[in-house]
Amino acid sequence: MLKNQNPKITIYDVASEADVSLATVSRVLNYPEKVKPETRERVLDAINRLGYRPNAIARGLASRKSTTVALIVPDTSRASVAEMINGVADIARKYDYSVLLKVTNSEEDTEREVWQEVLASQVDGILYLNDEITDENIKQVESAMVPVVLCNTKDDLNRAPSVSIDFEESFYRATKTFVEKGKKDILLVSTRRAYSVNAMKERGFTRAMDEAGLEPKIIRTSGRISVNYDYFTDYLNENKPEAAIVVRDSIAVSFINAASNLGINVPEELEVLGFQNTKASKMSRPTLSSIDNPIYDIGAVSMRLLTKLMNEEAIDDTNVVLPHNIVWRNSTK
Incomplete structure (x- = not known):
């Protein structure tokens, strides 16, 4: 029986008092046999000293189905x-x-x-x-x-x-497809924030371009349309890639819109491939080709x-x- 139960005491207080993680306190409450005896005793002592009272859900966890x-x-x-x-x-x-x-x-x-x-x-x-x-x-x-x-x-x-x-392999294969179609100036549109999944995509793109003896061109921008649309407009005013592979469908649609408003014909002058195959790919004009991530x-x-x-x-x-x-x-x- 816990002494002087105090409803204001939380599991955070117990973890701090016992100098353990929240997970350890949770494990002592529900699976005590999986916790080292000395650690278990330290947590139980803290619970008793503080008068911690688990809520109704926590009390029923050990026997719940x-x-x-x-x-x-x-x-x-x-x-x-x-x-x-x-x-x-x-x-x-x-x-x-x-x-x-x-x-x-x-x-x-x-x-x-x-x-x-x-x-x-x-x-x-x-x-x-x-x-x-x-x-x-x-x-x-x-x-x-x-x-x-x-x-x-x-x-x-x-x-x-x-x-x-396989994020790397998907972009490697997509890039190889454009190379086999005769494209030489291929652009990868990635994100400014260094997401690890996008780093894998960049590796696949770069590997395919290196194998073909082509320069791997990568630009990075925000996922926010209010930011990337102007960035794409400025970029396409100065550069004319033959194809672009984009790490996210929504960003690819913004890229297409910027190109179209500059009078660049998609796909006759610029082919664009997105990633995820979301609803955005079917709603864009022209409709967006996309790597289908299931x-x-x-x-x-x-x-x-x-x-x-x-x-x-x-x-x-x-x-x-x-x-x-x-x-x-x-x-x-």
């Missing part, structure tokens, strides 16, 4: 994120899982707070989407104390389970992989690479 999975994403406004959530939700529904959605807005401080909230919620597993996987992100994954799967992204060193396509399948397979990890099932490969293809539309010949 339901499973809760957290889905951490940077932004819900992206069409690709929405499609991935659909894939996750459909599989979660089959297993009767509850899904806790958390949005980080790609801000470092916010993301750290979101991870703390998720771990304090004592979820059974985490699905994590972030275009930029850093060493700090991997530390968060490794210290989570519950299974974590990277969705539609990956760590270059395969330090965490993941489900994605985002719904990525969400569904990620949820299946996380389920296996939570159930401690045997898994042949924790880094799943799904196939991709190119959907050709009217922005290319």
